[in-house]
Amino acid sequence: MKTQVAIIGAGPSGLLLGQLLNVHGIDNVIVERQSPDYVLGRIRAGVLEQGFVDLMREAGVSDRMDSEGEVHDGFELVVNGQRKRIDMKTLTGGDTVMVYGQTEVTRDLMAARQASGTPIYYQSDDVQIHDLASEQPSISFDQQGERVTLQCDYIAGCDGFHGVSRKNIPADILKEYERVYPFGWLGVLSDTPPVSHELIYAKHERGFALCSMRSSTRSRYYIQVPLTEKVEDWSDERFWQELKSRLPEDVAAKLVTGPSIEKSIAPLRSFVAEPMQHGRLFLAGDAAHIVPPTGAKGLNLAASDISTLYTLLVKVYKEGRTDLIEKYSATCLRRIWKAERFSWWMTSMLHSLDNDAIERKLIDAELDYTLNSLAGQKTIAENYVGLPFDRLE
Template structure:
């Protein structure tokens, strides 16, 4: 295998952000190389997000990566809120200018993009961990990595960090050159995959005195469900029967409706945090996706923020190489951070409104129920939630109230 020693753009990380960026650059004739530390099987099996905004779907279509999405993705026109014995549906098309969301697992997006990349895209190397990134403040960056037992060096104009919070690229930026903002939440999610047909057509977000619950799905035959649990909880503490019984209680099962039960095929605990580093650029290093920001999953924003980042970045790099103008590239961080902070606020709002904090007072609970009731009774509040959830709210606009 011949390894290039020079490319315009080095993309570190073969998650959805890195793969989509590489695809967009390839379609515009900009050469790049993608380096991924893990093997292909691991990358294609990582369980992550499953909700795609309208803008994400539109970008995948433009990239020629939506064939299976069109066949297997499940368009959703709303979500249901359950609280205080009430059920209320948020109608996305009616409240958000006809927009909707799609249920299509991140694992499937990654599989689609990998297949395209290997078929006709730029070089993509698995099992290729990056050890160092040098030259961010010079005219040329050098990425040092290992592949097939050999240490190699790749020179490039720009390095794009799509390798997540723990990745090497973020750590190559001097700490004094960034400002970090962070919030850790006092609860986690126990998430399961189950071979059970969903007993609901759209996602259910449930506020309960027993804690939050979310009923989602991955396909017409696979349910994806979540329970709020204490931080530090171990999945082994929850038997299958205990999980299903607790889900029924929190989701308000009754004689007319309850979950379909089936074998649980995956079970894990997910901590909840909000985190942003800014700026998202340092010299010739640019960060995207989880390398730059993390949101709690309550608002379904993680994958969609990553997609938005690389869409903006691809446009900026295309402009640079087509016309020599660095205007969009210089504005990359500011452009993305407007959307990032809107999504951070929405995710915080959904998380703190729907979860029960340890030691929460009855006053705080009543405030949560009042907020949920306002969404159910105020077209303005419902429209605000729908616009944020579908990603159609202006990136620098107002507050979620």
């Protein structure tokens, strides 16, 4: 088989890239290790920056998002009893975010892919990348008992942190930066109305808590727990009691509880791989970087990578701009490191850590300044709604 762009990974990054390339008439094939049901079963992000929303519209897959997604103008921070609403729309001059679950984004992109008839292969085993330094790289994979070779011009590695793509950048070239945090998020998804129409981030002596949502009838809640905790030790009742203890009394009193439909513990890490391009291979999304979920940046950072990559590929095929290839990594990384900084800052400021006495005092001072100064609030708002995508020139 032959195509112009081979995309490894059928999560939202790979699907969005494929759809944007389809819009511009660029042939592509997607290869995914898991089944469609497995991909849809990943319960993850739900807060979309304006840049992501605009990309969905540009890709022609925004109808359901625009009708069902909820635009949010602000969110609330609760720090040791002090409550502060961050009015993002006012502080940024009109920018907002949209609450629309990653599962729904993926569902919409899957439907568009199926409608287009463009090839996509699920449950592909033993994916391997070949001849990255040549003008005709390829990937090979097992599909229904047969070995398939797909020749292409370029390869997009959208296969996540544990995928094969990053491993194909030589060790003497690739540099990885990582911080693993000493706690995780115990998350519960429930078919209950959200306790607030906006997200609530709470710092408490017992640990961090987040009240989020996927829709007006489905809620997503998180609490900070040690990495030694096990999901099976947390009954629904125990989770709800602990969540309430970390929230202001009036919020806890309004919390509607119910059976969990999904419960999991996610470890937190900051991770960046440089460079994000080698030969004819481009990394995008979790294959190149991971952020703690505190700043709602993971899926949105992937979208900014895809924006840069699809723009590059369109310029390569339509204008012959192969000179832009070597600019991909640096262009993406400028925005990535700023988002990594914000996510690290939110995580460090709002979670209970084993800090020494002076660090705790410094964090308290940092939060007091940030929440009680216009400049501090603007900084949070500007980063939360998302920094502008860097232009590829």
